[in-house]
Amino acid sequence: MTSRRDFLKEAATGAVILGTHSSLGLTHALDPHTEQEKSRVIIARDAALHSSDGKLDEKRVGDLLDRAIATYTGRKRPVDAWKHIVLEGGAKEKVIGLKTNGLGGKGISTHAVLAYAIAERLQQAGVKPGNxxxxxxxxxxxxxxxxTINTDPSRVRCFGSDSVGFEDAVEKWGSSHARFSRILTRECAMVINLPILKDHSMSGVTFAMKNMYGVVERPQELHAGGCNPGVADLNAFPVIQQKIKLTIGDAMTSVYEGGPGFRPEHLWQPNALIVGEDRVAIDQIAWGILEKKRAEVGLKTLEAVGRPPRYIATAADSTHALGVNDPRHIKVIEV
Structure with a gap:
């Protein structure tokens, strides 16, 4: 059995295989001698993503996004990759949502440049701005x-759940009770998940799955037990499984301690995008990335400080079956 130490080493060097069914049909068999369909987690990096004054280079972000998406889909031209994503996601003439995360405040939120770059590429793929x-x-x-908030239907729109409200009905799954945003339930046919990688004072790691806390009315009710089983239960709701098709994780800037808020003393720049469909696998890899950084600066592991992200294993268990966390079934490709 692979130890956690071995896993962290493998996660950092890109030596694991992710086996899971692809809802978008984006992934394909990496080994023709195996019967199991393989999907992948892409980590695209650019060490020069930030300028000397700490600002993101907009062009380099776009280039990094193109490289990540082209690698993930196997399409040479990024526009063909986006056309495939839109078509397989069933949203060619429908609304595509980009779910960001700004809870940490200015300096440790999903970067606008990433959201706008994705919006631009969706338009190049034929999606109407208002969709x-x-x-x-x-x-x-x-x-x-x-x-910038915008409700003009002729342009790319941007607004929060606070402006449209939440469903009246309370949905239940496992220990979770939730009222979902009408943006998720009524507006969007497909959602691309844009979390930002952070340490979290309760759950240990907040990234792909925990970003779903932003789609319900009272996420504070899901934080007991280090957000376990809250995160797993929430991600198991059918509306989330059906509509959250792809994650393009923002790991361009992160906090490795003291999160989820902005902590300049613990800020670091991984300069990466993490792309995949299996949010469980993505979070497992993200955990490894955070642990590697914590070790580099002399901090104890999240396990040692009493806040390991146990919800990841819960999400992978037979009850939830949301993805895989076993390093033997994850393939990380760094580009």
Whole structure:
């Protein structure tokens, strides 16, 4: 059995295989001698993503996004990759949502440049501007990302759940009770998940799965037990499984301690995008990335400080079956 130490080493060097069914049909068999369909987690990096003054280079972000998506889909031209994503996601003439995360405040939120770059590429793939909706819990969180609120249906829209409200009905799954944003339930046919990688004072890691806390009315009710089983239960709701098709994780800037808020003393720049469909596998890899950084600066592991992200294993168990966390079934490709 692979030890956690071995896993962290493998996660850092890109030596694991992810086996899971691809809802978008984007992934394909990596080994023709195996029967199991393989999907992948792509980590695209650019060490020069930030300028000397700490600002992101917009062109380099776009190039990094293109490289990540082309690698993930196997399409040489990024525009062909996006056309495939839109077509397989069943959203060619429908609304595509981009779910950001601005809860941490300015400086540690999903970067606007990434959201706008994705919106631009969706338009190049034939999606009408008004059918692209950048959204989060509320206007404050969107503005923390550097985004501008806009409801003009002729342009890329941007507004929060606070402006349209939540469903009246309370949905139940496992220990979770939730009222979902009407943006998720009524507006979007497909959602691309844009979390930002952070340490979390309760759950240990917040990234792909925990970003779903921003689609319900009262996420504070899901934090007991280090967000376990809250995160796993929430991600098991059918509406999330059906509509959250792809994750393009923002790991361009991160906090490795003291999160989820902005902690300049613990800020670091992984300069990466993490792309995949299996949010469980993505979070497992993200955990390894955070642990590697913590070790580099002399911090104890999340396990040692009493806040390992146990919800990841819960999400992978037979009850939830949301993805895989076993390093033997994850393939990380670094580009």
């Amino acid at each position: 692209i909706l950048i959204w989060d819990r509320n206007a404050r969180d969107l503005e923390a990302c550097g985004l």
